[in-house]
Amino acid sequence: MVVSKRDRLARLLTGLGITRALEFASKKQCLLVLAYHRIGDRATAKYDSALYEATAEAFSEQVQLLQRLYHVVSLAEATELILHPSRLRHRHVLLSFDDGYRDNHDLALPVLKAHGASAVFFLPTSFIGTNRIPWWDQLADLVLRSTREVIHLQYPERLTFYLPGNQRRVIRSLIGVYKSEAMEDPARFWADVANATGVEHRETVEERQFMTWDEARHMVKSGMDIGSHTHSHELLAKQTREQQMWECLESKRIIHQELGLQVDSMAYPVGVASCFNQVSVECLQQTGYRTAFSYVGGANLPEKIRPYSVQRLAVDHMHVDQFRLRKAIFAMGLQPEKSQFGGVSAG
Numbered sequence: 412m413v414v415s416k417r418d419r420l421a422r423l424l425t426g427l428g429i430t431r432a433l434e435f436a437s438k439k440q441c442l443l444v445l446a447y448h449r450i451g452d453r454a455t456a457k458y459d460s461a462l463y464e465a466t467a468e469a470f471s472e473q474v475q476l477l478q479r480l481y482h483v484v485s486l487a488e489a490t491e492l493i494l495h496p497s498r499l500r501h502r503h504v505l506l507s508f509d510d511g512y513r514d515n516h517d518l519a520l521p522v523l524k525a526h527g528a529s530a531v532f533f534l535p536t537s538f539i540g541t542n543r544i545p546w547w548d549q550l551a552d553l554v555l556r557s558t559r560e561v562i563h564l565q566y567p568e569r570l571t572f573y574l575p576g577n578q579r580r581v582i583r584s585l586i587g588v589y590k591s592e593a594m595e596d597p598a599r600f601w602a603d604v605a606n607a608t609g610v611e612h613r614e615t616v617e618e619r620q621f622m623t624w625d626e627a628r629h630m631v632k633s634g635m636d637i638g639s640h641t642h643s644h645e646l647l648a649k650q651t652r653e654q655q656m657w658e659c660l661e662s663k664r665i666i667h668q669e670l671g672l673q674v675d676s677m678a679y680p681v682g683v684a685s686c687f688n689q690v691s692v693e694c695l696q697q698t699g700y701r702t703a704f705s706y707v708g709g710a711n712l713p714e715k716i717r718p719y720s721v722q723r724l725a726v727d728h729m730h731v732d733q734f735r736l737r738k739a740i741f742a743m744g745l746q747p748e749k750s751q752f753g754g755v756s757a758g
């Protein structure tokens with residue numbers, strides 16, 4: 412099937428979450444923040460494949476597209492716009508990456524450098540340079556190494572999953588179970604999943620998963636920005652004030668020690684609205700953070716920007732919907748063929 416240029420463009424913008432955001436943003440001044448985790452091929456992922464938003468080739472295409480259509484800004488520029496929304500003059504886009512995976516350095520950085528673009532990388536400082544795998548990858552590891560056809564879970568409720576050809580969906584479901592309110596005893600859950608899959612539960616693997624501090628220094632030298640993603644990557648809202656304070660300070664201290672930077676920006680772990688609270692905001696304010704990014708989707712409009720709850724768009728490479736894109740663009744009074752899309756031909 413032949414895919415038209417316009418279809419490809421629509422697919423890219425929709426996949427980047429921009430179409431959805433523009434539907435809500437009838438104004439021409441806004442800050443869009445894209446949230447990526449990993450660059451690479453989903454099909455060969457050894458752990459949680461859903462974190463791969465794009466291959467290196469697709470990411471390169473996305474960066475070029477964004478540079479063509481929007482004002483791509485650095486974290487420092489975005490911070491100024493967030494703190495002084497009246498300075499928003501265009502549709503600005505900030506690229507951001509969470510979690511500090513090794514591919515951020517190995518695959519995303521070369522693409523960004525090649526196009527003269529920058530992004531902010533939010534690092535959970537306890538992950539950097541380690542061979543550990545976070546809980547979502549641990550679940551994927553158990554499911555993908557299992558040779559069983561059916562797994563029966565007892566905790567937190569009785570659940571049955573059929574694995575053949577269905578592993579990725581089972582991983583999504585188990586991640587949902589782990590995040591649910593019912594999850595009061597994680598140790599019991601891990602023992603149960605290990606037992607059900609017949610696979611030993613492991614928190615570290617042979618191969619390093621996260622970038623090293625040397626690689627992080629290389630990124631800074633290459634013009635990339637660094638923010639905190641806390642130290643432990645535990646949900647802030649579940650912690651006491653003292654613990655939240657420590658997460659803010661410890662990640663800041665380590666980044667300063669390793670990179671010589673005073674970070675003033677954080678991305679909340681997981682980042683949906685229930686993952687941070689007023690105490691989180693107070694702790695950030697008291698420890699010198701000027702901005703914090705959520706995982707709540709939407710465009711940041713001048714009259715609605717909140718420095719400690721900056722909205723981000725989840726990049727979803729699966730989504731295709733030209734109609735929504737056209738609607739969003741026309742709703743803004745733009746003519747896609749002329750003003751925004753340059754030489755893109757119809758059909």
Ligand SMILES: [Zn+2]
Pocket residue numbers: 509510640644680681
């Ligand atoms: Zn994260």
